[in-house]
Amino acid sequence: MVFNNLLLHSKQIKEEDLCLTKSLMNCVSEAIIIIRSDGSILYFNNAASCLFGYSCEELLIHIGLLRKAKGKLSSTSCLLAASTLLIQIHQDSCTVPQYQEIKLLSKNGEECWLDYSVKAIEFAGKPAKLVTAVDITKYKQVLEREKELVQNRVQLVSMVSHELRVPLNAISFCTNLLKRHSDDWSKKKIQEYVNRLQKGVEMLSLLIDEVLIIGRAEAGKLKFDPKPLNIFQFCRNLLAELYPNESYQNSINFRCQDDCLSTNLDRIMLQIILTNLLENALKYSPSGGIVDFIVYHQDGKVIFRIKDRGIGILPGDRERLFEPFYRGKNVEDLPGHGLGLAIVKKLVDIHGGQITVESQIGVGTEFALALPTASIALP
Structure with missing residues (x-):
């Protein structure tokens, strides 16, 4: 001084x-x-x-x-x-x-x-x-933020280590059985365990991809590349890719306000966001349940609303819904790692958008996604 x-x-x-x-x-x-x-x-x-x-x-x-x-x-x-x-x-x-x-x-x-x-x-x-x-308030805030980041990384590493054990144990179990009994088993039974191995590898690959996205987002290293995007066509293509043979038409009620509007958004990030929300809506809905997927523009933002008629989210789980690896108490018996919504929140934040959720047990859940955008009319 x-x-x-x-x-x-x-x-x-x-x-x-x-x-x-x-x-x-x-x-x-x-x-x-x-x-x-x-x-x-x-x-x-x-x-x-x-x-x-x-x-x-x-x-x-x-x-x-x-x-x-x-x-x-x-x-x-x-x-x-x-x-x-x-x-x-x-x-x-x-x-x-x-x-x-x-x-x-x-x-x-x-x-x-x-x-x-x-x-x-x-x-x-x-x-x-x-x-x-x-x-020295700003200095203290920086120190606190760094402390939180270190704690988050330690927690993330611990959780990842725990989650990796599930697919690795499945792979190890199937591999050992195949080594011991491949000469005695029928082709059908061998194929059954090969399929289990493949599923374990897919689970492992998905988990690694999701962890990498979380890590890059935390480090600010995800490339944000918004470009003009035909929202209607993008959503149609996404649904066709996720659910081939137009099977989605029986379970997803898709409506778009205007199919002649180009919106500046990051295509890859938007695909990850919508895929996670749609997959969750279908996963937690009863067989034959309908999911509403509504898209429209309002006050300079593009709004995506995805509503299911599923089991709903417990009130005590809603505050922690976007935490990595957190899963609701009423979905613990369903497959998943608890990373999907954490990734969605990170990507929405990168867009400068907001995501809200409304839910009622036994009635369903609705996610509302608002992404700011500069919109121009397509020729």
Whole structure:
């Protein structure tokens, strides 16, 4: 801190230098406060007013009232915190420079972190304390975010290790049986276990792909490439690819508001998003159940609504629905890794969109996806 370092080498500031010193202190970004030996504030620069959100006069009045009330004073928590801090600094002994970090409430009610130091000085020939402070809130937020990322990665690795065991155990089990009994089994039985092996490999491949998408999204390394897209044709092609021979027509009620509209979206990401939502809707619906797939434009956004008539989502599960590997308590016996909706949320966030869910047990679930877009009419 500039002035703190300067005053470490200067035990006294002369009277004739006061005006210049105060002018200089008002030009720096550090909060500078000088407290007299009686606890009153001798100087409070502009940066300090901005940092605390109060003027020197406001704090002096409140400190006086706080002392008279012996700490029992009804006031806003932010003003109380600032006043209490200055009183504490005055009361503490300060034989050597002190450096501390503290969390306070700013005037607007937001939490902020201060890195402050206290140094005993002589100001205009009288003992005083020099307090310098800087706002380190953004630095603390970055540290907290990094801590969360590390925790998320550790958790992800742990969960991936657990989930990998399922297909690997199936592959290992089938392989060992084939080694032992391939000479004794019929071709039909051998083929049955080969099919199980293939299914295990497919499960493993899908899990690895999903984990890679999550990892790249977390690291900000997924390429976002929005291009003009005919929404109607895109959705028709996607349904035909997922459900060949037009079988989807018996289970998916698809409607698009306008088939002559080009929308700027990332084709690959949109395919992953819609595939996950449609597959979930069908998986959790009873046999023969109808899924509504509605697309329209509203307020500069393209809206996708996918509604099933399935088992529904338990209220306690909805808050954690988009967490990696989290699965609802009423679907634990159904196949899945719990990564699909986590991927959907990441890709929606990359688009700058929103996804909401409404659900009722035994009635069904509806996901509403809103993606901002620049739309142009197709020729």
